[in-house]
Amino acid sequence: MIIDSHCHAWERWPYEPPVPDFHGKGRFEQLLHEMDVNGVDQAFLVCAGVEHNPHNNDYIARMTSLYPGRILQVADVDCSFSDTYHMPGAAGRLRAAAERWPLAAFTHYVKTEDDGSWFYSAEGLAFFEAAASLGLIASIACSPHQHAALQQVAERLPQLPILVHHLGHPGVGNAERLAQVLASARFPNIGIKVSGFYYSTKQPSWDFPFADSIQQVVRPLYDAFGPRRLYWGSDYPVCLRNMTYPQAIECFRSHCDFIPTADKALILGENLHRLVTSDRNG
Numbered sequence: 001m002i003i004d005s006h007c008h009a010w011e012r013w014p015y016e017p018p019v020p021d022f023h024g025k026g027r028f029e030q031l032l033h034e035m036d037v038n039g040v041d042q043a044f045l046v047c048a049g050v051e052h053n054p055h056n057n058d059y060i061a062r063m064t065s066l067y068p069g070r071i072l073q074v075a076d077v078d079c080s081f082s083d084t085y086h087m088p089g090a091a092g093r094l095r096a097a098a099e100r101w102p103l104a105a106f107t108h109y110v111k112t113e114d115d116g117s118w119f120y121s122a123e124g125l126a127f128f129e130a131a132a133s134l135g136l137i138a139s140i141a142c143s144p145h146q147h148a149a150l151q152q153v154a155e156r157l158p159q160l161p162i163l164v165h166h167l168g169h170p171g172v173g174n175a176e177r178l179a180q181v182l183a184s185a186r187f188p189n190i191g192i193k194v195s196g197f198y199y200s201t202k203q204p205s206w207d208f209p210f211a212d213s214i215q216q217v218v219r220p221l222y223d224a225f226g227p228r229r230l231y232w233g234s235d236y237p238v239c240l241r242n243m244t245y246p247q248a249i250e251c252f253r254s255h256c257d258f259i260p261t262a263d264k265a266l267i268l269g270e271n272l273h274r275l276v277t278s279d280r281n282g
Contacts, residue, residue, distance in 0.1 A: 003269035006233025047076040072104035079109040105137035116149030144180035154187040166196030185224035195233030227263035
């Protein structure tokens with residue numbers, strides 16, 4: 001089983017520079033095609049109401065209903081690009097989202113300049129407590145310096161699985177940032193998405209397979225978190241600016257040669273399958 005832990009789909013391509021096929025490049029059907037031809041069974045689809053896509057949650061819910069069993073919706077709730085970012089009432093908005101859409105999880109993007117203190121504020125803790133009571137998985141986009149705050153949430157709510165995006169964004173050659181991410185390995189409910197290798201590399205953005213990220217970031221993450229708290233993801237269709245969907249798979253499967261085959265099977269899908277199907281409230 002292969003489950004993509006981090007991908008997106010949009011009705012309109014949201015990023016600069018503009019593309020001529022802006023109504024097709026990021027659409028759900030493109031993702032489903034890539035999954036089909038590359039043997040990917042399911043996708044943990046991270047919603048993001050970014051530029052031109054304010055109704056991304058609704059779009060993904062509609063697509064999910066058309067292809068049952070293929071997509072696990074990760075709703076955008078109060079992300080950094082929304083009008084409700086860290087406004088009062090976040091817990092209520094999360095509960096409303098869970099009532100409106102069939103959610104496996106939610107995602108929350110944090111502004112880089114934030115210190116992370118909202119995580120353990122009264123509003124933030126109520127938000128994460130609601131997630132735990134709903135049996136949701138938290139998919140968090142944060143910077144290394146915000147991990148200390150995230151760890152406070154993890155310690156208070158050990159039943160809440162927290163998956164951090166894109167290797168934790170430590171960057172190659174930055175020992176302090178990497179140490180901040182690795183410190184989260186002490187908390188058994190924090191995991192890392194093995195995705196977005198190009199965000200950490202010092203190599204040219206086209207230089208697949210981003211060997212410096214593999215050796216200087218993925219290897220220490222594997223050593224610290226072990227094989228059961230890492231989750232492969234493609235970052236499709238954003239990855240197309242750097243590599244193809246098959247390369248997003250093989251960046252991990254073929255080039256992380258320090259990871260045994262059995263552990264790769266866990267990271268490629270078995271871990272996320274176990275997490276999604278476990279009864280955390282039972």
